[in-house]
Amino acid sequence: MTDQRAQWPSDHLIISKTDLKGKITYANRLFMQVSEMHEGQLLGKPHSVIRHPDMPRGVFRYMWQTLQKGEEFFGLVKNKTYTGKYYWVLANVTPNVNVQTGKINGYFSVRRQINESVEEVIANIYQEMKKIESAGTNQSIDDAVAYLMAECSKAGGYRDFVIGIAGVRFK
Numbered sequence: 001m002t003d004q005r006a007q008w009p010s011d012h013l014i015i016s017k018t019d020l021k022g023k024i025t026y027a028n029r030l031f032m033q034v035s036e037m038h039e040g041q042l043l044g045k046p047h048s049v050i051r052h053p054d055m056p057r058g059v060f061r062y063m064w065q066t067l068q069k070g071e072e073f074f075g076l077v078k079n080k081t082y083t084g085k086y087y088w089v090l091a092n093v094t095p096n097v098n099v100q101t102g103k104i105n106g107y108f109s110v111r112r113q114i115n116e117s118v119e120e121v122i123a124n125i126y127q128e129m130k131k132i133e134s135a136g137t138n139q140s141i142d143d144a145v146a147y148l149m150a151e152c153s154k155a156g157g158y159r160d161f162v163i164g165i166a167g168v169r170f171k
């Protein structure tokens with residue numbers, strides 16, 4: 001990993017789709033550009049190919065729990081590029097529902113750039129979560145999620161917390 005930030009135009013979205021297991025089935029051009037990976041390196045792979053080691057496991061556990069309930073997920077995620085640069089995003093992950101069967105057949109993620117000033121706030125919380133998880137047990141991941149929930153409770157939960165600090169307004 002390096003301390004170099006990957007850059008991209010702030011009004012552009014990084015988009016991908018997955019199957020039910022989280023394997024990438026589609027990545028837009030910007031996803032490939034920012035990741036420094038071509039389609040062949042991404043399709044069929046899990047998103048952990050761009051997982052940054054600073055990310056606590058608990059954030060992804062919470063993400064999957066939210067999706068499995070059929071709900072959409074909003075989260076702040078630090079990702080890595082092929083050459084070890086990093087970039088933060090506000091990720092909105094939604095279940096993809098087959099209109100004919102009404103069943104979930106995959107997931108869709110839209111990622112927005114966030115303001116640099118927000119990164120420090122969330123990075124501090126994630127650092128604390130990593131410390132809790134360093135116990136290395138399954139329970140410690142749940143404990144880290146509980147810590148995250150407690151930190152965000154004043155804002156009305158993790159979802160409202162991240163939308164609030166990212167300053168995104170959805171109509």
Ligand SMILES: Cc1cc2nc3c(=O)[nH]c(=O)nc-3n(C[C@H](O)[C@H](O)[C@H](O)COP(=O)(O)O)c2cc1C
Nearest residue numbers: 018022046047048050051052060079093107108109
């Ligand atoms: C639609 C979708 C988008 C995802 N986007 C990311 C992402 O941008 N970065 C990331 O690290 N994980 C992302 N994940 C989560 C990964 O599937 C995985 O749970 C996470 O990287 C942790 O991997 P690990 O448990 O193998 O360490 C996404 C999952 C889905 C379903």
